[in-house]
Amino acid sequence: xxxxxxxxxxxxPAYKVVSDALEQAILQRQIxxxxxxxxxxxxxxxxGVNRSTVREGIRHMEQTGFVQRKGxxxxxxxxxxxxVGHQMSKVLILNDVTFEELWQVKMVLExxxxxxxxxxxxxxxxxxxxxxxxxxxxxxENEEDLVALDIEFxxxxxxxxxxQALVMAREALAQLFYPxxxxxxxxxxxxxxxxxxxxxxxxxxxxxxxxxxxxxxxKHIIDFKRGYEIAGLDANKPVSNDxxx
Amino acid sequence: xxxxxxxxxxxxPAYKVVSDALEQAILQRQIxxxxxxxxxxxxxxxxGVNRSTVREGIRHMEQTGFVQRKGxxxxxxxxxxxxVGHQMSKVLILNDVTFEELWQVKMVLExxxxxxxxxxxxxxxxxxxxxxxxxxxxxxENEEDLVALDIEFxxxxxxxxxxQALVMAREALAQLFYPxxxxxxxxxxxxxxxxxxxxxxxxxxxxxxxxxxxxxxxKHIIDFKRGYEIAGLDANKPVSNDxxx
DNA sequence: GTTAGTCCAATTGTTGGACAATAACAAAGC
DNA sequence: GCTTTGTTATTGTCCAACAATTGGACTAAC
Numbered sequence: 001x002x003x004x005x006x007x008x009x010x011x012x013p014a015y016k017v018v019s020d021a022l023e024q025a026i027l028q029r030q031i032x033x034x035x036x037x038x039x040x041x042x043x044x045x046x047x048g049v050n051r052s053t054v055r056e057g058i059r060h061m062e063q064t065g066f067v068q069r070k071g072x073x074x075x076x077x078x079x080x081x082x083x084v085g086h087q088m089s090k091v092l093i094l095n096d097v098t099f100e101e102l103w104q105v106k107m108v109l110e111x112x113x114x115x116x117x118x119x120x121x122x123x124x125x126x127x128x129x130x131x132x133x134x135x136x137x138x139x140x141e142n143e144e145d146l147v148a149l150d151i152e153f154x155x156x157x158x159x160x161x162x163x164q165a166l167v168m169a170r171e172a173l174a175q176l177f178y179p180x181x182x183x184x185x186x187x188x189x190x191x192x193x194x195x196x197x198x199x200x201x202x203x204x205x206x207x208x209x210x211x212x213x214x215x216x217x218x219k220h221i222i223d224f225k226r227g228y229e230i231a232g233l234d235a236n237k238p239v240s241n242d243x244x245x
Numbered sequence: 246x247x248x249x250x251x252x253x254x255x256x257x258p259a260y261k262v263v264s265d266a267l268e269q270a271i272l273q274r275q276i277x278x279x280x281x282x283x284x285x286x287x288x289x290x291x292x293g294v295n296r297s298t299v300r301e302g303i304r305h306m307e308q309t310g311f312v313q314r315k316g317x318x319x320x321x322x323x324x325x326x327x328x329v330g331h332q333m334s335k336v337l338i339l340n341d342v343t344f345e346e347l348w349q350v351k352m353v354l355e356x357x358x359x360x361x362x363x364x365x366x367x368x369x370x371x372x373x374x375x376x377x378x379x380x381x382x383x384x385x386e387n388e389e390d391l392v393a394l395d396i397e398f399x400x401x402x403x404x405x406x407x408x409q410a411l412v413m414a415r416e417a418l419a420q421l422f423y424p425x426x427x428x429x430x431x432x433x434x435x436x437x438x439x440x441x442x443x444x445x446x447x448x449x450x451x452x453x454x455x456x457x458x459x460x461x462x463x464k465h466i467i468d469f470k471r472g473y474e475i476a477g478l479d480a481n482k483p484v485s486n487d488x489x490x
Numbered sequence: 491g492t493t494a495g496t497c498c499a500a501t502t503g504t505t506g507g508a509c510a511a512t513a514a515c516a517a518a519g520c
Numbered sequence: 521g522c523t524t525t526g527t528t529a530t531t532g533t534c535c536a537a538c539a540a541t542t543g544g545a546c547t548a549a550c
Contacts, residue, residue, distance in 0.1 A: 059304040099409045108353040
């Protein structure tokens, strides 16, 4: 092979240039969140390209949640953690991630959440946790409600932890665990035992006791895996690729 | 405020229908990774829409990495963790994530990596770690090399852990830490101390001793924060939004 | 002054057709 | 066999158009 005298000059397609430019402008806060973008035609003339090209550029960004249609205007917005989580989930599913893998990570993130929550939880969130536990006490029979309440409780804790990186990382996993939650709710390790764990965790958080909070959370997550296995599911198999939104 | 009795009836734009359909087909493995999509015109007729519309749908997907241009063909591909990490980084930056937040998460993920690596590391990766340490021994003077080698070492460990969820979560943080690495390399806590830590961690992994590996990693990460602070940076301020690719 | 009804201009979603550039493929030459 | 040279298919980009929807502006009614 001859030595490459010149490096392949790559011309990035125009639509990509457009989306990159927009992205930069957003990340550098030249356009602030909540602002509306100019009209497509306006952008087209600014960039000196055709409207179709601009549109492709916009579509490119839309997926990530940096811009969003609101009525007819294009609003600059910061992607919700939910959305990013959703995308990460898809990637993990495509890679046949197993329950075990997810659980190992959950096993460190949730206790961390609990610890931080014990330090940082606002009164508001503590109240909402209390409310959650109260409701759960009355819903011990209904599996579906139980799943929803369980998830909510953990979300509260994650929020209380006051750490965005944590919230985001959790989110990606949480969505994939959803099918697992349902499965393990039907096993023996459920209902009352779940509620008890929540109560212990909550008490520790309320008492501003990070160590205990983390410790109980750890036990709780171990229980979760037990439930999964008792339900007859194989932790080393890929999680269900049930792709509901 | 009045309660919303009806939910906004939304008619999804055609380009979104297209991208959703493609996405489903990919997630459900009807189109396998590596396959090429039909031509735009072909897709257009299949969906019964105009080529422009198909294009917008494709752009929508391209961003996430589910499809990729290779030459002129559209290849279905699974997004690299690097890409997803990059996107997560952008979201976190937009939300002014602080060093402290990132570090708290890193503080649990890295030890977990080390533990798992001690259990699962392949011979190949152990060799590469050894090599890395060897090179680092000779590069103690050069800060830039040191940063690169440090990062590489941690990546090896994450890979050795054999856990995709972990790799992905780490990736998002890692990219944001990059500027921090450079900063803390200039502080006192560097060079030799860094190398020593790596050696300890490596030894533990090689000895298949998860506890020690995790413990040393924990110390190592604590050191990292120390270096950041010694360098005069405020851990509670947002990390640099230096948006290099 | 606020609410509801009517109208208009602006903008979007979508279409059809066009064309140059080039990647992919096939044929010809060594 | 392997290069080199056409050919062709497909992409990236543009232009022009149109119906549907939206956001206002303007009016009338309360």
